[in-house]
Amino acid sequence: MSDNLSVSLDGTRCKSYGICVSVMPDVFDTPPGSPTAVLLRDAVDADEREDLEEAARACPAQAIALDSGRKP
Amino acid sequence: MTGGFERVVVVGASAAGLGAADGLREAGFTGSITVLGAELHQPYDRPTLSKALLVAEEDPRLLELRSPERIEANRLDLRLGHAAAGLDVDRRYVVTTYGEALPWDAVVIACGSRPRELRSLGGEVLPALRTPEDLRVLREAAARYGEMTLIGSGFIGLEVAAALVARGVAVTVLDALPLPLEPVLGTELATHLRDLHTARGVRFRSAVAMASVTGQPGAYEVRLTDGSVHRTPFVLTGIGAEPAVDWLAGSGIEVTGGIVTDAAGRTNVPDVWAAGDVAAFHHPLLGQRVRVEHWTxxxxxxxxxxxxxARGETTPYQGVPYFWTDQYGMRFQCYGRRRAGDRSLVVEGSLDAGEFLVLFGHAGEFHAAFACGRVRSLRDYRKLLARGGTWDEALALARTNTPALDTTVSCVNRKECTPHEAA
Structure with missing residues (x-):
């Protein structure tokens, strides 16, 4: 699993825009009633990097961060 | 990178301008990046002005577009309150409103657009919504008058209408178009959207053009071309935006309905590029020259x-256009761009249920996917649009989610449809 990227979501910034869900619905979700989006998983495969980076850029609240370091 | 290429000036501390700065650093550019911001605010998220911040009960707080740490890490020389006043393409300077002459090896023009102006007969520029200052005026007027009139039923007009209704303001919308956003959404979806608004008390005076406006805040009279007069304490105009290109007059940069660029983003002047909604570029997916006024x-x-x-390349840009709009707690999202004459097909949910996914296309081409709810399904249509997929491929995808999909009776309002297959 050393090729995995970890993704984090800053709940204090997130405004639940949900653009991330349209880009990566298997990573992000905006459950009804939740004030912020949630992560469905916090690791993505390296071949999903491009989509994940696009989701991070597309976030108007700049709440998504990815980290290519190995997970402990 | 070639030697001597060290200074980039970005005109606009905008989503596009800061995106360009990010791209430069991402590709390893180590020279200086000067970013000019016409407004004094730290770069902020503009779409929120007509969305969450207008609805907010408390004093609105701007959402920063980049954290100070990130601006610092990217080593951006951010000059707020310094707008570009001129571009000298021979001596290669950007002149600012502070009288600075900034030398450049490359320029990215990302100064965006401004609301199309409408003036009263007395010469007053009527209020519009573009900046935090505009937002303050609008919120105060909503609280003071409890009633207002929106001129234009585009995205901003409709978002403002929805937000004001939520604040208990009586809203009238005037537009020469018969239905709001009809060119973007098509007749059926535009009807649906209009009905959402009227069900919540918004009054539409559609399909009648405006002749003139007189008066001042507190008492305006709007004369319509059918001879009627509409009285209102406050008007807000939302009749589209124009690229902010005045400062380029005489510079030699070609401007025709926006700064003309190729698909890579280059203007007619070497090393001068344009990005975002100021640029009119040839979009390979859309097959025409367009100005895309959307945030992503x-x-x-x-x-x-x-x-x-940074890479010395001229790769064409062909991202799939995307927009979202928030109205009455519903979020509408669209990938691609509907074209005139497109058929529409509901492939998931239904308009009546308030949750749906609609496809647009024509003559075997797939043009756009529009959803309310059902956001999780958008990903695959987005991928399909990005690779120029066909209508049949879109239908095949739709059938994976809705196996019993009936594509022969197909419009949004099914009762009005004549059965037909896509050509």
Whole structure:
């Protein structure tokens, strides 16, 4: 699993825009009633990097961060 | 990178401008990046002005577009309150409103657009919504008058209408178009949207053009071309935006309905690029020259141009246009762009249920996917649009989610449809 990227979501910034869900619905979700989006998983495969980076850029609240370091 | 290429000036501390700066750094550019911001605010998220911040009960707080740490890490020389006043393409300077002459090896013009102005007969520029200052005026007027009139039923007009109704303001919308956003959404979806608004008390006076406006805040009279007079304490105009290109007059940069660029983002002048909604570029997916006035487009195209500059490349930009709009707690999202004459097909949910996914296309081409709810399904249509997929491929995808999909009776309002297959 050393090729995995970890993704984090800053709940204090997130405004639940949900653009991330349209880009990566298997990573992000905006459950009804939740004030912020949630992560469905916090690791993505390296071949999903491009989509994940696009989701991070597309976030108007700049709440998504990815980290290519190995997970402990 | 070639030697001597050290100074980039970005005109606009905008989504597109900061995207370009990100792209430059991402591709390893180590020279200076000067970013001019016409407003004094730290770069902020503009779409929120007509969305969450207008609805907010408390004093609105701007959402920053980049954290100070990130601006610092990217080593951006951010000059707030310094707008570009001129571009000298021979001596290669950007002149600012502070009288600075900033030398450049490349320029990215990302200064966006401004609301199309409408003036009263007395010469007053009527209020519009573009900046935090405009937002303050609008919120105060809503609280003071409890009633207002929106001129224009585009995205901003409709978002403002929805937000004001939520605040208990009586709203009238005037537009020469028969239905709000009809060119973007088509007749059926535009009807649906209009009905959402009227069900919540918004009054539409559609299909009648405005002749003139007189008066001042507190008492305006709007004369319509049918001879009627509409009285209102406050008007807000939302009749579209124009690229902010005045400062380029006489510069030699070609401007025709926006700064003309190629698909890579280059203007007619070497090393001068344009990104975001100020640029009119040839979009390979759309097959025509367009100005895309959407937020994620600005971010992505800006970054793309930053990458091109830093890498010395001219790769065409062909991202799928995307927009979202928030109205009455519902979020509508669209990938691609509907074209005149497109058929529409509900492939998931239904309009009546308030949750749906609609496809647009024509003559075997797939043009756009529009959803309310059902956001999780958008990903695959987005991928399909990005690779120029066909209508049949879109239908095949739709059938994976809705196996019993009936594509022969197909319009949004099914009762009005004549059965037909896509050509």
């Amino acid at each position: 487009h600005a971010v992505e195209q800006g970054r793309h141009i930053g990458l091109n500059i």
